[in-house]
Amino acid sequence: MVTIEDGMQHLDEIAKLFIEYKDYIAVDVSFQPADQTTEEIAKRYGGDGGRLYIAFVDGAAAGCIALHPMKDAHDCEIKRLFTRSAFRGHHVGRLLMQRALDDARAMGYRHAYLDTVKQLEVANLMYHRMGFREIPAYYHNPLPDVVYYCRDLVMDETSCK
Template sequence: MHLRDLAFQSKNRLTEKHKMSQSQSDAIEQRTVPRFTISPATENDLADVIKLFTLYAESLHIDLSFQSFTEELANLPGKYAPPTGQILLARREVTEPESLRSQRDSGRGIVDEINDPSSRERVAALTTVANGINGINGLIIPESIGCVAVRPISFSPPFDRGGPDVKRCEMKRLYTLPSTRGQGVGRELVREILDVAQELGYDEMYLDTLSTMTAALRMYEKYGFVRTEAYYHNPNEGVVFLVKKFGAV
């Protein structure tokens, strides 16, 4: 199974969300287009998926070896593959001047280090030309800023809850870059993956998080998740288990 199979065929999941900056000056300073999109990961997104999953794991400050995390990365999409799973990526569009500014600053650092006047002049000239071209074309570069995934789940003793006809799934790897926090990216990822789970025919969605992640807990509760008993063995302290039953009031 390849990552290109991750595109959910029954519905185009491309969703564009417009996010306005607090002020026009902030938008100019950040030099970003104030919107992001959410869509299924493809084979070409493998590097971005691995990067974001890794950042997610590092942000927890816990050992995920009990979840065979290394093997998960090596075998993507694994259990997240269609027709029973999916990985979603959030992307924002960054305007070319921001990219050129980073390259220019990097170029200046190299030039200063070697102290070559001719090289300095060349970098300045190339930057001027590139900025002029960008001003005409308005080039935009996509950047992956968040992720979330869904996979099927089944319970084994002593966590078996009966209901063999109940189709269950698990939300995994919800993460957004720190620079995008507070812009609604996480909320929209949750909303979208809930829609995906229902389209895949699941009756219940489970997840686990840490009690210290109070903002995440509030968000999950907003989307109808309630606390439940442990559904698998997690050796860490302060783990909160949640479930959402689709169709429940």
């Protein structure tokens, strides 16, 4: 059984998941704001407008997701969606994403943005299935093969930039 909890209550485990995520994608994300220590994670995702979630499968930490506000207070960015390999196939990623989208909508965000790399084919497919659409870059990312997405949270299909 998958349960999703407030990641702020599990910062040590979240920090481990973030490290595993970065190892898994095998690209240097040091150009992004720091989120390696529990203090950095709490500051970036735990303040007003941020959220941090951890998923457990039968009590074992299985995955995570985070969101934080963007410069436009009506928009948020989703970061660090990750499921440990032992738990893939349990719909952990989809459940985490749905929780983040539901809460972002409830918090008044109009749009959710995210970026990923093309080689994460399963993730890209899930984003499409969950209503995200590809958009031009919304920030400078020096990595090759980056895909940018936006999902309108108020169901106005044309409002993503």
